[in-house]
Each structure stands twice: as C-alpha cells, then as structure tokens.
Amino acid sequence: MHDRKNGRISKSEDVLSGLEAWRILPEAEKRQKAMEGIDRKIREKRIMYSPSPVRLFLIQLQYIPFAFWLSQGAVLVSVVFLLCRTTLQQGGVMDYLWWGSVAAAWMGLMACGGLNRHLARGMVELEQSCYINMLQLWTMRMILSGCMDMAILCVCSGVAAWNTRVRLVRILLYLLVPFVLSNACYLIFLTSARGRRTQYPQIIIGAVSGVMAMTPRLFTGIYSPDCLWVWLILLTGGVYLWVERLRCCRRKIARGEMLCWN
Amino acid sequence: MLELTLNKITKKYGRKIAVDHVSYEFRKGVYGLLGENGAGKTTLLRMICGLLEPSDGEIRCSGDSVDRMGAQYRRLLGYLPQEFGYYPEFTARKFLLYMAALKAIPKELAVEKAEELLKLVGLEQEQNSRLKTFSGGMIRRLGIAQALLNDPEILVLDEPTSGLDPKERIRFRNIISELSRDRIILLSTHIVSDVEYIADEILLMKGGELIKTGSMEWLAAQVRGRVWDCCVRPEETENYQAHYSVSNLRNTDHGVRLRIVAEECPGPGAKPVDPDLEDVYLYYFREV
Incomplete structure (x- = not known):
C-alpha cells in the first residue's frame, strides 16, 4: 500500500486512475457523426423481398x-373423348396408338x-x-406443362394397357417417342431458324409432327415386341437431342x- | 456508394466489332449516350443489363462482377429496351402488375406503385384499356413506367423518347431529372436535345468506341472557336454545305443564315458563336 501522505498515492487509487485512462470516452461530435453515418446506412439499405x-x-x-389453358383443355377433352370412344368400340392397341401418337406429338409441342x-x-x-x-x-412453364402432359399420357397408356392386355411400359414407350421428338423438333427450329419471332411455327411444326407420328403405322410390325429396340433407340436419340x-x-x-x- | 464499372468491354459479332474495349465508371447521376445509328449504343446497354454476354471485359457493380451477382444485380435494374414489346391482350394496369411480379415486388406494394406510376406518366385514365388500343407514345410511356416499378438504382433507357410528342418529352425529362438524385441513369439516344439539359455527363460513341466523355460544358469548351455564324447569299448555300458541316440553315430577309462547324473561319463575315450540344455532336460525328 502506498502512502499518500508521503507524496505517493495509494495502490487502489493508482488502479482506478489507470482504468479511467483506458476508458474510451467518445467525443460528442464524433459520436454524432458516427450515429449519422449509421442512420444513413440504415436508410440506404434496401429491404428486398425474395419470393x-x-x-x-x-x-x-x-x-x-x-390460350394456354384453352389449348391444354382442348387436348385433354380430345384425349378423353378418343379414349372413351376407342374403349367403347373395343378397339385394339393400334387404334389407341393411332390417335395417341398424334396427341402426344401435339402435347410435346405445347410443353416447350x-x-x-x-x-x-x-x-x-x-x-x-x-x-x-x-x-x-x-x-417453370415447361415443368408445369410437362407434368400435366405426362399425367395425361400415363392415364392414356394405362387405359389402353388395361383394355388391350399390352404391357403399360410398351404403350408408354410408343407414346413417348412422338412426344419427345416433337419437343426436340421445336427446339431445333428455335435454335437454328431465322425469323423465329413469328406467331405460328408451333402450328406448322405441330402439323408436321402429327403427320410424322402417324407414319409408323405404314411399317407393318413396327409395333410388335420384336421391334421394341427401334423404339428404344428412337426414344434415347430423341431424349439426347431434346x-x-x-x-x-x-x-x-x-x-x-x-x-x-x- | 453505388458504382458501375465497365472494364474493357468488347462485343464481337463474327469479325464485326460492335463495342470495342469500352471502359467507364458510372456513379450517381444522369449519363447521356449519344451516337449515330449502329454506333454500338444498344449493344453496350444490353451488356450493361446482362442481356448480352461481352466477348471480352467485365462489368462490375460496386466491386462485384454482375455475372456473379445474377438476380441480385437484376433487381437493382430498370430497363426500357429500344424495341419495347408487350402483350396486347393485357391492360396497362395488368401489364405493370405482371412486370412487378417479375421484379419480385410484393403484390400490395405493386398495386400502389402501379397506380402511382400510371399517374406519373399520364396513363391513369387508360389503366384498364387493353394495350392493343394504345398509340406508340402511350406504349413508350408505359415502358418508362415499368422501368421505374422497382425504384431501380440503375436505370437504363434505350431511346426512351422515340415516339413521344414534345410535351411528353418535356414531362419525361422532368421525371428523369427528379429521379437522378440517388441513382445511375443511363440513357441512349441520337436526339441531342433529350440529354442536353438533364445529363451530368455525355458519352459520345462512334464505331463501338467512346470517343469523348465529359460534362456538357466541358464538351462545349472543346469545340469553342469552331462554331461560326454567317449570312450568305442563297446561291452560295450549296457550296457551303458541300464544304462545311452546317448545323443550322435559316432563310432571312438579308440572305441565308448558316451555323457552321469548322476548324477555321469559313468565310468573310463569319463570327464565332457559343457551341451547343448539337454543334459538339456534329463536330465529332461529321464526315471528314
């Protein structure tokens, strides 16, 4: 303990004055400036809404x-109508595939x-x-449209498979080929053609794809189990191209x- | 502090160079991009908006690469393209609400903002009319409104006044002046008077390069002593036009009054006059 009386300060006072010296006392002016800076930054900060x-x-x-809902609705109504008609007429697998392929080609086009x-x-x-x-x-539009189309195709294939005793996977494969290829055709047009800012390429490509989807019927035996590999190659090629x-x-x-x- | 930096931006289309090593730093204020058709203005603006990928160089926003910022950069942006498309079946209000949705503006705020902007551009009476019934000027005003929806910090306007009548042009200029306090506004035009009164900086673009940049006063000072006013006989007019860049020609009782941009005095009686931005433009873009 130091003795104040002898011209020295006590130890406790020494510690206190030391602490006082270390305490940061902001100057009023600087503090005001800093607060203004913070306030400005807060005001400048944009509140962003992220959906x-x-x-x-x-x-x-x-x-x-x-128009999108209308076209999707039209396809759905047509598919349901044709599905009911073919079922009522006790049609074979070729009857389902005849119109199913054309509808799949159109649906593929709408997806993209x-x-x-x-x-x-x-x-x-x-x-x-x-x-x-x-x-x-x-x-987002492609996902939405694609999911709807896939659901329609699955139902369609399911009904056809149930009524014709042909395996579901086979019918789905036959229908997926025109679906994927028409999609790919449209994307080829978009990525390579000039003057693509026209309104009606979809209809033209749709018509061409529809006709193309009907052509397999001209080849006898193409829908037989022996030719499944052809469809698999077409689907793989189509998916790759797409x-x-x-x-x-x-x-x-x-x-x-x-x-x-x- | 918001800064937009162009670092040697280049865009090539095959062998053609549309924008050639453009470097510039934008801070808050109005920038007028002037140049002839085909000078590369639209290409430069598209690159600034992230629509076109530069062949070379980099664009940075407050130090960050805009490529890396992606959506965060796009939300700072308001853009009016030169060719402004629209869905004709939409009403003006629906169009603004659609754009607001794409700009991630909450719906309640979007409704409020759409009403405010429709009023600002004088379309509040037509807010429920379909866009297919709109005139070119009305569509352009709607385009300006959509660019302002998200209160953008970087506003890029490509030929904003094309199709606007003089009254609408003045209204537009006033809107831009009011907005210019705390954001970067970049407007491209070949109409000199659009930027003369409101631009803090003028960028002259020719052949894909920025050939001159500076304030209106500074640019005018560069051309001072090279703009002349003279009165000539009508039969001499053709000769003057063939040899000099004539920025104005007016028939008077005493002859034809010509305003000429030339390095040297074009003839006896010609007096130097103070240049305006049209003279500056003509000086830098004249065919030599």
Missing part, C-alpha cells in the same frame, strides 16, 4: 395466358412452346432483365443471342 419458390410458381400460374409467345411479342428482352427472368419463367437442344437454347438465351437477334 419463395411456391410464390414464384403462383405468380407464374397467375399470368399464364388463357410457351417460349414462342415471349419471342413473338418481343417481350423476351424485357423479361430477361427482371429478377425472375425469361429462363426461369420458361423453365436435352442437347435445351442446353443450346439455354446457352443462347443466357448469351443473349436468342433475345437480341431475330
């Missing part, structure tokens, strides 16, 4: 044009055809600059070629 995937999906649903609307209306550039961009919009064109399309959209050039 959930569910919300994004609902937004997408909300703005899907009436939504992009054409954006292109034809010249909206792609603007939509691609938004938070939810063109690619996301198109992907995926490759989809990637090309995505690349062209991301690089801007598809958006900014006609």
Whole structure:
C-alpha cells in the first residue's frame, strides 16, 4: 500500500486512475457523426423481398395466358373423348396408338412452346432483365406443362394397357417417342431458324409432327415386341437431342443471342 | 456508394466489332449516350443489363462482377429496351402488375406503385384499356413506367423518347431529372436535345468506341472557336454545305443564315458563336 501522505498515492487509487485512462470516452461530435453515418446506412439499405419458390410458381400460374389453358383443355377433352370412344368400340392397341401418337406429338409441342409467345411479342428482352427472368419463367412453364402432359399420357397408356392386355411400359414407350421428338423438333427450329419471332411455327411444326407420328403405322410390325429396340433407340436419340437442344437454347438465351437477334 | 464499372468491354459479332474495349465508371447521376445509328449504343446497354454476354471485359457493380451477382444485380435494374414489346391482350394496369411480379415486388406494394406510376406518366385514365388500343407514345410511356416499378438504382433507357410528342418529352425529362438524385441513369439516344439539359455527363460513341466523355460544358469548351455564324447569299448555300458541316440553315430577309462547324473561319463575315450540344455532336460525328 502506498502512502499518500508521503507524496505517493495509494495502490487502489493508482488502479482506478489507470482504468479511467483506458476508458474510451467518445467525443460528442464524433459520436454524432458516427450515429449519422449509421442512420444513413440504415436508410440506404434496401429491404428486398425474395419470393419463395411456391410464390414464384403462383405468380407464374397467375399470368399464364388463357390460350394456354384453352389449348391444354382442348387436348385433354380430345384425349378423353378418343379414349372413351376407342374403349367403347373395343378397339385394339393400334387404334389407341393411332390417335395417341398424334396427341402426344401435339402435347410435346405445347410443353416447350410457351417460349414462342415471349419471342413473338418481343417481350423476351424485357423479361430477361427482371429478377425472375425469361429462363426461369420458361423453365417453370415447361415443368408445369410437362407434368400435366405426362399425367395425361400415363392415364392414356394405362387405359389402353388395361383394355388391350399390352404391357403399360410398351404403350408408354410408343407414346413417348412422338412426344419427345416433337419437343426436340421445336427446339431445333428455335435454335437454328431465322425469323423465329413469328406467331405460328408451333402450328406448322405441330402439323408436321402429327403427320410424322402417324407414319409408323405404314411399317407393318413396327409395333410388335420384336421391334421394341427401334423404339428404344428412337426414344434415347430423341431424349439426347431434346436435352442437347435445351442446353443450346439455354446457352443462347443466357448469351443473349436468342433475345437480341431475330 | 453505388458504382458501375465497365472494364474493357468488347462485343464481337463474327469479325464485326460492335463495342470495342469500352471502359467507364458510372456513379450517381444522369449519363447521356449519344451516337449515330449502329454506333454500338444498344449493344453496350444490353451488356450493361446482362442481356448480352461481352466477348471480352467485365462489368462490375460496386466491386462485384454482375455475372456473379445474377438476380441480385437484376433487381437493382430498370430497363426500357429500344424495341419495347408487350402483350396486347393485357391492360396497362395488368401489364405493370405482371412486370412487378417479375421484379419480385410484393403484390400490395405493386398495386400502389402501379397506380402511382400510371399517374406519373399520364396513363391513369387508360389503366384498364387493353394495350392493343394504345398509340406508340402511350406504349413508350408505359415502358418508362415499368422501368421505374422497382425504384431501380440503375436505370437504363434505350431511346426512351422515340415516339413521344414534345410535351411528353418535356414531362419525361422532368421525371428523369427528379429521379437522378440517388441513382445511375443511363440513357441512349441520337436526339441531342433529350440529354442536353438533364445529363451530368455525355458519352459520345462512334464505331463501338467512346470517343469523348465529359460534362456538357466541358464538351462545349472543346469545340469553342469552331462554331461560326454567317449570312450568305442563297446561291452560295450549296457550296457551303458541300464544304462545311452546317448545323443550322435559316432563310432571312438579308440572305441565308448558316451555323457552321469548322476548324477555321469559313468565310468573310463569319463570327464565332457559343457551341451547343448539337454543334459538339456534329463536330465529332461529321464526315471528314
């Protein structure tokens, strides 16, 4: 213990004054400035709203044009009608496949055809600059449409398989080929043709795909179990072509070629 | 502090170079991009908006690469393309709500914002009319409104005033001036008067390159002493036009009054006058 009386301060006072010296006392002016800086930063900070995937999906649903639902509805009604008619007439597997292939070709086209609307209306550039961009919009539309079409095809194949005693997987394979190939044809058109900003390529490609889907009937025995490998090759090739064109399309959209050039 | 940096941006289409090593730093303010048709303005703006991938170079927003920022960059952006498409079956209000949804604006706020912007661009009476009934000017105004929906920090307008009548042009200029306080506004045009009064900086673009950049005053100072006013006989007019860049020609009682942009005095009686932006434009874009 130090003695104050002898000109020295006590140990406890020494410690206290030491602590006092270490305490940071902000100057009023500097403190005010710092507070203003923080306040400014808070005001500058943008409160961002990030919609959930569910919300994004609902937004997408909300703005899907009436024509899309109409066309999907028309396909569904036609398929149900033809399914009932063929069943009532006790048709064979070829009767189901005759119209089923054409319907599948059209459905495939609708699954990816939504992009054409954006292109034809010249909206792609603007939509691609938004938070939810063109690619996301198109992907969501394809998923939605693709799921609906697959469900219809599965039901269709199921009914046909039940009534004809042919295996479900086989019928599904026969129907998936035109579905995938028409999709691929449309993507080939989009990624390679000039003047794609027209409104009616879908109808033209749809008509061509429909006719093409009917051609296997001309080859006798093509729907027999012996020729399943042909269908498997066609499906594998079609899926490969579809995926490759989809990637090309995505690349062209991301690089801007598809958006900014006609 | 918001900064948009272009670092040697280049865009090639095969052998043709549309934008050639453009470097620039944008801070808050209005930037007017001036140039002839085909100078590369639209290509540059598309790259800034992330729509076109540069062949070379990089764009950074406050230090971050815009490629890497992706959607976070796009939400800072408001864009009006030169060719503004729309869905004709939509009403003006529905169109704005659709765009607001794509810009991830909550619905309640979007409704409020759409009404406010329709009023701002003078389309509140037509908000429930279908777009297929709209005139070109009305569509353009709607385009300006959609670009402002998300209160963008970077506003990119490509030929925003094409199709607008003089009154609408003035209204547009005033809107841009009001907005310019706390954001980057980049507008491209070949109409000089669009940017003369509102741009803090003017960027002159020619052959894919930025040939001159600076404030209106600075650019005018570069051309001072090279703009002349003279009165000539009507029969001499053709000769003057063949030899000099004539920025204005007006018939008067005493002859034809010419405003000429030339390095040297074009003739006796010609007096130097203060250059305006049209003279600057003509000086840099004249055929030599």
